Amino acid sequence: MTVGITQSLHRALQQSPQRIATIAQGRRQTYAEFADRVRRLAGAMRSLGVEKGDRVGILSLNSDRYLEVIMAVFWLGAAINPANTRWSAKELAFSFNDCETTLLFVDDAHLPRMDEVRAESRTLRKVIHLGDGACPADMLDYGQLVAQAEPVDDVRAGGSDLAAVFYTGGTTGFPKGVMISHDGLMGAALNRLAIGYPVGPVYLHAAPIFHLAGALGVWWQFIAGGTHVLLPSFDALQFMETVQSERVTDTLLVPTMIQMVLDHPAYSSFDLTSLTFMVYGASPISETLLDRLSAALPQLSLMQGYGMTELSGCVSYLPPYYHTAQGRAQGKLRSAGRAAALAEIKIVDGDGNEVPRGTVGEIASSGMSAMLGYWGRPEDNARTLRNGWVHSGDGAYMDEEGFIFIVDRMKDMVVSGGENVYSAEVENAILKHPAIAACAVVGIPSEKWGESVHAVVVLKPEQTVSEAELIAHCKGLIANYKCPRSVEVRTELPLSGAGKIQKNKLREPYWADRSRRVA
């Protein structure tokens, strides 16, 4: 029998029906209550015409209802289409139209965009109001729907059945729908679970669930049968309040969020000692940040994950050991770890052949968690998914022990005077300057070099540095051609929902009337 995500709910119900399943917005419910709502919600959706394989949209901040919707959709064998809450109405409508989503759940925060979404949408038939405020006249009320519906049985979707369509790339062109199977979700969760650290009893969802990175914790905490605590979105103060009040044991953040917590003026007034395990991703953690974090929370085990939507989540992990004083001597901290239990990773050249260790190429990965493909995009599938291997578009090399060192997102590489400049390398050099709090390096047009290296920096409070001084600092650390030609100071960097720096936003003004190569 193939296995799907709902199996974890059946098990939790059998082993701990009275354990708290979700804590959100002041509400708490047990697994027995949660499962009852899931069965009814599935019944309600079936009456609304949702069948196995259909796509169901959800446009919402994190909440307990979000998890009910996901599980009820799986209960029917349908697929979730979790919408990026930062997208414009046009982008949202595009994604719903693209994969023919007919039913949408929307929370209060996103009601203002709904008129425009509906005007642009050709496929949405019904919208269900997931919020706590009054239900708009043209929507169905979630609470009523659940209360009145008849519960239905789980159809037991699993294996290669479609579980989700996650849209990606919205800010750099037409979004692409990544089709993920139940095997994909299970595989991604098992990659984490097989590392050998149990998931603790209380997991905090602070990263947005509409990203697969944020959704990972949903699967593994259901499999572990523990409690889900949900923040609507990441906020450093709320994060600390919640860890303290709910005695949170596990979470997933990105280094930018970790920094915000440690930098928060109220940091020292909170007790975060319950936190024992944290997965982080999107980038390696800097030595400086790790030092601060280890000093502040010595009980915390840290693990880095690397992955992407097309891989259903993470396929490599850098286990806690490499973050400890002893393990750091191994020099793997800037790596993204090694292939996890159900994944294979290789570094390939343009023809898909493996390159020697130490040589930079593109990361390709295969295994249980590889996507089924892009929704309705055979050309993108042919390019990205070759013989079961997902080609990531990320540049990296592998060392002799299989550790993967990401040098750059291919699209973030600067090609200047025919030389490849990996922005991450330049950023590392800039960050070593004591005045710099954060930075991003992008390629901007240059008549002479094609692209030239441009640095956008954020200064630490009360610090200054001149352009010339910063460039000179870099010349002391990296080759001349890699050093910034220009420096721009800002008060903050634009961040994506997943907490990544949105380099495209930094690049766009410079490239407005030109076309940039795409790797």
Added chain:
Amino acid sequence: MTVGITQSLHRALQQSPQRIATIAQGRRQTYAEFADRVRRLAGAMRSLGVEKGDRVGILSLNSDRYLEVIMAVFWLGAAINPANTRWSAKELAFSFNDCETTLLFVDDAHLPRMDEVRAESRTLRKVIHLGDGACPADMLDYGQLVAQAEPVDDVRAGGSDLAAVFYTGGTTGFPKGVMISHDGLMGAALNRLAIGYPVGPVYLHAAPIFHLAGALGVWWQFIAGGTHVLLPSFDALQFMETVQSERVTDTLLVPTMIQMVLDHPAYSSFDLTSLTFMVYGASPISETLLDRLSAALPQLSLMQGYGMTELSGCVSYLPPYYHTAQGRAQGKLRSAGRAAALAEIKIVDGDGNEVPRGTVGEIASSGMSAMLGYWGRPEDNARTLRNGWVHSGDGAYMDEEGFIFIVDRMKDMVVSGGENVYSAEVENAILKHPAIAACAVVGIPSEKWGESVHAVVVLKPEQTVSEAELIAHCKGLIANYKCPRSVEVRTELPLSGAGKIQKNKLREPYWADRSRRVA
């Protein structure tokens, strides 16, 4: 892409080619060397005509060669048929004929049986001599074959592809071939890995690999990428010598074997402190044995697994916590734990409906590790595998927290005067008598009661107890109708390859000229 067992070898090769893969009979080889031999052996088998889906037999004690054969068979997408080394030539030939095994690997220990096996076999075309002695004239030499063959590429079998046919039930009638897929093997391994305890670097195979319980450690240690140490078969002294000399960290035993180690006169002269994790199975561990083991090896984490061949291994685990001083207060030590990450378990009545908690019924399990079915036995499949649920034949109840308490193998239950007597309950009572070292309770024919409760006991050294005294002891603990009507003293109990007491051998003489009901 579906995942198969060979993926773990590719990963180990990428991450630790110079790590020792196998240690056996004085030989050590690295993962690079092991993989080279696997590729060549697969090439050799292909030249001998083995194709995807074919069955390849192996009749051998545990060895590094055993692992090479398994992995090379998987490399070709073929299926292993690991023969029970305790079977007669007739039983062996039956199993080879049954699933049309054409190629067989045999070690020195089993050469004497080969003439008879060949005489009985209709399907065996070639036999490969796996041993270290001289190669018989009518066999192919393993070493030569590997040395001369051209390496071939992995066909990447996985998912629902057939990986193995394990024969079961040979001592109670015609053996049945249990068809196991790669998903099954992976699922069983992941059930262990997802518990949250990493597999340590050095794993000792002491239980026979031809049993799926013994084979489990093969999969999970390959996934973990660590070292396999192999004993030809279990021997308490060799076990201790090997743990000490190789600094073994992990193993799997059955309680009978644990007892033999602790009882061994040389026990105190060995340093077993490297041993940190042990899975045990076949039965719960007694309080007395656990006390002794915890006192002797306080660093050791113990985990009980429950499963069967038809479930590709274990589907429930009792984690280490319940074996600790604190955890034992939960009263779960006599349970077989709870459903693991990729399994579901329910207790059902004769119609397959779930019974209330606390009510005894039959254990049924579904999930990633359920067998594909019995080879060529549609009637057995219809009885055992219903809607994806494997019906185990084991009687158990489940408590409110999902812990499974096995009361008896259905076939071991004694039906006396219309009352069900669970042999395990009677055995527990008998074992509380200070003179008893081991015991087994079986049903023997009774004119009056249909069956009557019969106890076979082994006394501790220099102890005696009369039949009347032992029956009186039981009456103080359990209901009259459950107490033995007769007691037989022996010097030892017959054990199976997996270390289970062979009750059928105790029953047989009594039932020789009668037919006993089969549950």
